[in-house]
Amino acid sequence: MRLDPHSFADAGQPVADRLVWQARVDFAGRTLHAEAVLRLQQAAEAGPLDLDTRDLHIDAVTNEADGAALPFELGDPEPILGQRLRINVPAGCQAVRVRYRTAPHATALQWLEPAQTGGGAAPFLYTQCQPIHARSVVPLQDTPRTRLRFEATLAAPPGLEVLMAAEALGNGRFQLEQPIAPYLFAFAVGRLGARELGPRSRVWAESPLLDQAAWEFADTEQVLAAGEALFGPYDWQRYDLLVLPPSFPYGGMENPRLTFLTPSVLAGDRSLVAVIAHELAHSWTGNLISNANAEHFWLNEGGATYAERRIVEAIWGTETAALEWALGRRKLDRAVERLAEEGRPRLSRLRTELAGIDPDDAYTIVPYEKGALLLRALEEAVGRPVFDAFIAAYIDRFRFGVLTTEEFVDFLGQHLDRAAIGRVGLERWLYEPGVPADAPQARSARLEAIAALGGRPPADDQAAAWSATEWQLYIESIETPAPSALLEGLDERFKLTQRENYDILEQWLVVGIDSGYAPAVARVQDVLGRIGRMKYLRPWYRALAQRAETRGVADSLFERYAATYHPIARQVVADVLARSTEGA
Numbered sequence: 001m002r003l004d005p006h007s008f009a010d011a012g013q014p015v016a017d018r019l020v021w022q023a024r025v026d027f028a029g030r031t032l033h034a035e036a037v038l039r040l041q042q043a044a045e046a047g048p049l050d051l052d053t054r055d056l057h058i059d060a061v062t063n064e065a066d067g068a069a070l071p072f073e074l075g076d077p078e079p080i081l082g083q084r085l086r087i088n089v090p091a092g093c094q095a096v097r098v099r100y101r102t103a104p105h106a107t108a109l110q111w112l113e114p115a116q117t118g119g120g121a122a123p124f125l126y127t128q129c130q131p132i133h134a135r136s137v138v139p140l141q142d143t144p145r146t147r148l149r150f151e152a153t154l155a156a157p158p159g160l161e162v163l164m165a166a167e168a169l170g171n172g173r174f175q176l177e178q179p180i181a182p183y184l185f186a187f188a189v190g191r192l193g194a195r196e197l198g199p200r201s202r203v204w205a206e207s208p209l210l211d212q213a214a215w216e217f218a219d220t221e222q223v224l225a226a227g228e229a230l231f232g233p234y235d236w237q238r239y240d241l242l243v244l245p246p247s248f249p250y251g252g253m254e255n256p257r258l259t260f261l262t263p264s265v266l267a268g269d270r271s272l273v274a275v276i277a278h279e280l281a282h283s284w285t286g287n288l289i290s291n292a293n294a295e296h297f298w299l300n301e302g303g304a305t306y307a308e309r310r311i312v313e314a315i316w317g318t319e320t321a322a323l324e325w326a327l328g329r330r331k332l333d334r335a336v337e338r339l340a341e342e343g344r345p346r347l348s349r350l351r352t353e354l355a356g357i358d359p360d361d362a363y364t365i366v367p368y369e370k371g372a373l374l375l376r377a378l379e380e381a382v383g384r385p386v387f388d389a390f391i392a393a394y395i396d397r398f399r400f401g402v403l404t405t406e407e408f409v410d411f412l413g414q415h416l417d418r419a420a421i422g423r424v425g426l427e428r429w430l431y432e433p434g435v436p437a438d439a440p441q442a443r444s445a446r447l448e449a450i451a452a453l454g455g456r457p458p459a460d461d462q463a464a465a466w467s468a469t470e471w472q473l474y475i476e477s478i479e480t481p482a483p484s485a486l487l488e489g490l491d492e493r494f495k496l497t498q499r500e501n502y503d504i505l506e507q508w509l510v511v512g513i514d515s516g517y518a519p520a521v522a523r524v525q526d527v528l529g530r531i532g533r534m535k536y537l538r539p540w541y542r543a544l545a546q547r548a549e550t551r552g553v554a555d556s557l558f559e560r561y562a563a564t565y566h567p568i569a570r571q572v573v574a575d576v577l578a579r580s581t582e583g584a
Contacts, residue, residue, distance in 0.1 A: 004293040005355040006132045008050045008084040009141035015041040016049075016096075016141055017179065019150035025189055027123045027157065030104035030111045036138050037064055039095040046091040052135035052142035054082030055103035061087055064095035080132075080358045085139050098139050107567045108133035110247060116564060117190065117245050118206035118263070122160060124190035126244055126260070128253060128568060130183040131294050131359040140182055144290040144402050147179035154187060161192040163204060163242060165255035178235065178256065179400055181290045186255035188242055197221060197241075205243035209263060213243045216266050216273065219315075223276050226314045230388075231284045231307060232395055239280065247532035249569040251275045254282030254304075262533045264502040271468035271501055274312055274324065281307035289398040294359035296405045298350040302371015309372065322444035323469040325376075329442060330476050332369035336434050339364065342579060345433040350374065351405045360568055361575060374429045376440045378412070381420040390415045405430060450474050455482075457490055468501050475507040480514035487517045497523050506536050513543040513550060521550060528557050532565045534572050541573050545580035554580075 001011045016038035023034035038051075053074070061072040075084040087096055102109065112124040127137060135142040152174045156162050165186040166174035192204045195214035198221030205213040220239065228234050236256045243261050252275045253260040259279040265272040285303030305328070313321035336348045346352065348366050379387040393415055403411075409430075412421055428436045449462070450470060455478045458466070466474070475496075478486070491497050496508045497519045505527070512520020524540050531537075544554035554577060562570050 003145055004143035006081065006294055006359060007141065007143035007145075008052050008081060009143050009146060010048075010050050013047070013049055014044040014089070015146055016051075017041045017146065017148050019138065019140065019148050019152075021138060021150060021152045023152075023154050025125060025154065025156040027111065027125070030109075032102040032106075032109075032137065034100055034102070034138070036098045036100070036140070037095055038098070038140065039064075040093070044089045044091065044093045047089065049087045049089050049096065050141075051085040051087065051098075051139045052082060052132075053085045053139045054133070054136040055106060056083075056085075056100045056136070056139055057103070058085065058139070059099040059101070060097075061085075061099075062097045063090065063093055064097045065093070070096060080356070082135050100139060102137060105567070106133075106136040108136045110566050112190075112245055112247065116247065118208045119191050122191040124188070124206075124245055125156075126188040126190075126248070127186050128249060128260075128566060129185050130253065131297075131363075132183070133568070134182040134185050138182075138185065142182045143293060144181035144183065145292055147181055147290070147400065147402070149175075149177055149179050150185070151175045152187075154189070156189045159191065160189050161204070163188045163192065163258060165258040167237070167257070176256070180256060180287065181402070184255050184287060186253070186258065186260065188244065188260070192242075198224075200224070200237065201239045201241070203241040203243065205263075206245070209243055209266065212266050212268070213241070216268075216270055217241055217276060219270070219273060220276060222315060223273075223280055223311060226311045227277075227280050227283065227307070230310050230314060231281075232392060234283055235288060235399075236283055239283070241276070246530055247564055247566050247569075249532055249534045249566040249572075251533060251535055252279040254279045254286055256283070256287050262531075264531055264533050264536070267468070267501040269468075269501070272503060274308065277311040277315075278304055278308040281305075281311065284395055288395065288400060290402045292402045292404045292407075294362070295352050295354050296403075296408075297352070297359070298367035298371035298374075299403065299405065299408060301368045302350070302373075302375060305368045305372035306375040309376075319444045319446055320467070320469070322442045323447060323467065323473065325440075325442035326444075326447050327469055327472055327476070328365075328369040328372065329439075330473070331365050332373070332435060335365045335369075339366075340433070348433040348435075349431055351430045360571060363572075370429070370435060373435070373439050374424075374426075377424050377429070378416070378421070380440055381424050382416050386416070446470060447473065450477065453477065455479060457486070457493070460493070463494060468504055471501075471504045472507055475504070475511055478511050480511055482511060482515045482517075484515070484517060487512060487515060487520075491519065502527075502531065502533070502536060506539060510539050510543045513540070513547065516547070516549065521553065525553065525557060529561050529564070532569050534569050537565070537569055537573050538576055541576050542580065545577050551580070 018039040020037040023032045061070045071088040073086045108129045117124045154172050162172050164174040166176035193210045194202045194204045196202045201220045203213045238257050240258050248262045281304040286300040291299040339348045499505045509520045509524045544550040
C-alpha cells in the first residue's frame with residue numbers, strides 16, 4: 001500500500017532509515033558518480049523493495065553484506081513520479097548498495113558556470129530537493145514518512161568548498177544523526193568563504209557578498225534565542241546560513257544546520273531578515289515535525305509562518321508583526337482570487353488532494369498564510385497561554401516524526417477545549433476553498449495610517465518613516481491601472497523603480513506593468529535576467545503575459561533567460577505563460 005501519492009514507497013515493504021552515500025562531482029559532465037548504501041530498519045523478508053528515482057542511470061545493485069548482485073528493474077518513466085527502482089531483496093538482507101550516476105538535467109541540481117556566479121572564477125553546484133526532487137540525486141524512499149539518518153562523502157575539484165546540511169567531519173565527510181525527511185538532503189559546492197555570526201552560527205557566501213551577508217544577518221543569534229524561548233530547545237546544534245547565487249528559486253530553504261538563502265534578501269538595510277525567522281521556525285515545524293506528504297503541506301508552512309510572526313513580534317514588537325500579518329492576508333486574498341480565476345479553487349483548501357498533480361504545480365502562498373491564520377484563530381479562541389502549552393505538547397509528541405492533517409485535528413481535540421475548536425470551524429478552514437469570513441484581522445495604528453491614504457501619495461515625512469512592509473502595503477493599495485501621473489510622481493519622489501529591496505520592487509513593478517508604465521517594463525527586463533527567485537518570477541512574468549502590449553516581451557525574456565533559472569523555476573514560469581495563453 002502506498003501512503004504518499006508522490007512516492008513508489010510501499011508501506012508493506014522494508015524501510016530504509018539510514019543512508020551511507022559517496023559521490024564525486026563531475027562539473028564537466030554535470031554528473032554525480034555515486035554509491036548509495038541503504039540500510040534497512042530491520043532484516044528484510046524475501047521480496048521487493050521499491051525506491052524512487054528520476055533520470056538516474058543504475059549501474060549495479062548488490063547485497064551490501066556479501067557483494068552479491070541483486071535483481072532489479074527500473075520502471076518506465078512517469079511524468080510526476082519518475083521511475084520506480086524495484087530491487088528483489090533476499091530474506092535476511094540488511095542493506096543494499098546501488099551504484100549509479102545522475103543525469104545532467106537532474107531536477108534537484110543546478111550546475112552553474114563561473115560566469116553565473118558572484119565570484120566569476122569557479123563553477124558552482126547546489127541542490128534543491130523539496131518537494132520530491134531528492135530522487136534525482138539518490139535512489140531512496142522519497143517521502144517524508146521515511147525519515148533517515150545519513151553519512152556522506154562528497155569529492156569535488158580542488159579549491160572548492162563542499163558544504164552539506166549535516167555535521168562536517170572534515171575532508172568532504174559529513175554525518176547527520178537526527179532523522180530527516182528526504183527533501184532536506186542538501187549540499188553545495190563552490191568557492192565560498194565564511195564569517196562567524198555567533199557561538200553556533202556562521203554565514204557562507206561567495207567573496208563579493210560575504211561582508212554584506214555577515215552584516216545583513218548579524219542578528220541571527222538573537223533570532224535563534226527568540227525561537228528557543230518560544231518553542232523550546234533548538235535540536236540541530238548549529239544554525240549556519242549559505243547565500244547562494246541569484247538563480248536559487250526560493251527565498252530560503254530550511255535545510256537543517258545550513259539554511260540556503262537567496263541573495264535577493266541582501267537589501268542593505270536588514271529589512272528582509274524576517275526570512276531568517278521563517279527558515280529558523282522550520283527547525284521546529286517542518287524539520288523536527290514534518291507533514292506526512294505534500295497533501296498536508298500546510299502543517300509545515302502554515303506552522304512556520306505562524307512561528308515566524310511570533311518571533312518577529314518577540315524581537316521587533318506587535319506593530320511590526322501586525323504589518324506582516326496584514327501583508328500576508330493581502331497576498332493570500334489575491335492568491336485565492338487568482339486560483340478561482342484559473343479554475344483551481346481546490347488549491348485554496350488547506351487539506352489538498354494531489355494524486356496525479358505535481359506538488360510544484362500546486363505550490364502557492366495558501367498553505368503559508370491560510371495555515372498561519374488558522375493557527376492564529378485557534379490561539380485567539382483558547383488564549384495564548386493555553387495555545388502555547390498546546391504547541392509545547394505538540395512538539396514533544398511528534399518530535400522527529402510526521403503527521404497528517406487528520407492526526408493534527410485529533411491531537412487538537414485531545415488538548416484544547418472542543419467548544420472553542422468548534423467555534424473556529426476547522427472543516428471550513430481545512431476542506432473548503434477560500435478564507436473564512438471570520439478569519440482574524442490584523443490591526444495597528446500604522447496599518448490604519450496607510451489605509452487612510454486610500455492609495456494617494458504619502459507625505460515625505462510619513463514615507464521616510466515607513467518600513468519595507470509598509471511600502472509593500474501602500475503599493476498594494478494602489479488600484480490598477482493607475483494614472484501615469486501618480487506613478488511618475490511617486491517614482492520621482494521615492495525612486496521606487498530603482499529600489500534594491502526586491503519585495504518592494506516586486507509589487508511596484510507589477511503595478512507599473514499593469515498600468516503600462518514604461519520605466520517599470522524596462523526595469524523588469526533587467527531584473528528578470530539577474531534573479532531566479534520564484535516569488536518574483538511568477539508575478540512579473542504573469543503581469544507581462546497578461547497584457548497584449550507586453551506578452552511578446554514575456555516570451556522573449558523567458559527564451560533568453562530560461563537556461564539561467566533553476567529547473568523548478570523554469571517549469572513554474574513555463575506554466576505561468578501557458579496559463580496566460582489559455583486565458584487570452
